[in-house]
């Protein structure tokens with residue numbers, strides 16, 4: 001085996017730094033980290049072909065979904081139907097610029113850039129139409145955009161908006177709505193087929209300078225897989241962006257160009273600062289109204305909790321619970337659980353680190369679902385515009401609430417879960433020779 005291919009066959013787990021052999025995970029295999037339980041590699045059978053089919057079909061469905069009305073609304077004899085583009089246009093026309101930008105990013109910009117990058121990248125692997133430099137940029141976009149794809153959240157938001165309106169008007173799904181559902185499912189399918197380590201390995205085969213990665217001799221002397229050794233213990237550093245394992249002295253990854261750190265620099269201070277910002281934003285988000293309804297000349301405002309109580313009093317229990325969970329429970333739980341995890345670094349308890357990592361993973365997974373209420377407000381604002389008769393507009397709490405969600409998502413991203421393993425009492429990870437941890441350096 002050549003040196004270039006051997007170093008490419010090891011990687012470090014993103015969440016606990018344990019070294020794994022990739023040799024056995026070429027096709028149709030999923031490699032789960034034995035130490036922390038996270039999925040390290042998930043390479044699909046005929047992944048390249050399926051990726052191109054799923055992403056091209058998703059783009060086609062977006063064109064189809066944009067061409068016809070999305071939803072129709074009628075009340076007291078007046079009616080109105082809107083397309084997907086109207087969602088953005090009406091919000092911007094009515095001076096809700098930030099909300100309009102948020103919706104256009106969520107529905108069009110992020111998914112389209114993501115899908116087009118996937119199609120170009122995977123096609124270029126086969127036909128060599130792009131140089132590795134450009135391929136690496138496409139992978140960067142794909143990895144960076146993935147957490148911000150929210151079509152499924154938007155879809156649930158649109159359904160909630162319909163149920164909210166159901167009591168005093170008639171709302172109908174139009175043709176585009178069903179095309180949009182298929183678009184959302186195909187995007188989810190594309191995301192599930194992406195494995196960034198697999199993508200990087202397609203780009204870099206045979207191109208990594210071998211003097212900057214662990215040598216064959218060093219690997220065979222030091223690494224014994226399945227024994228829970230971490231990259232850091234052996235003097236290596238795992239690139240958090242592409243998964244390559246490098247010599248500990250490297251500051252920049254030779255494959256993807258990203259800066260490399262044994263642990264994310266200033267991870268905890270960034271997380272804590274973002275949590276404080278999220279908590280501060282959550283106060284006006286609850287204090288001010290998130291939605292204002294004008295009905296036959298009289299105006300009524302509702303706060304986040306007020307909207308939930310109203311739905312409950314109208315008997316829409318499942319929707320009230322969804323909104324309560326997404327808008328109140330998840331943001332609070334996320335701020336508290338990430339704060340607790342930061343606390344665990346300084347004052348670790350006896351609780352198993354695997355459980356803490358599981359809490360972190362759940363926190364990361366559910367965070368974006370808090371956006372439901374923002375999407376509900378946006379859909380209702382665009383749909384319910386019947387002049388004097390009835391109209392809905394976002395309240396002053398909408399932007400602070402969106403900021404809370406974004407800050408908590410960023411806080412989860414900046415938190416480095418490997419820190420928890422470093423502080424685990426009785427862990428095989430604690431090397432007696434290891435120096436006290438310094439976050440800002442290797």
Ligand SMILES: [Zn+2]
Nearest residue numbers: 013016033036
């Ligand atoms: Zn792990």
Ligand SMILES: [Zn+2]
Nearest residue numbers: 239242253256
């Ligand atoms: Zn890298």
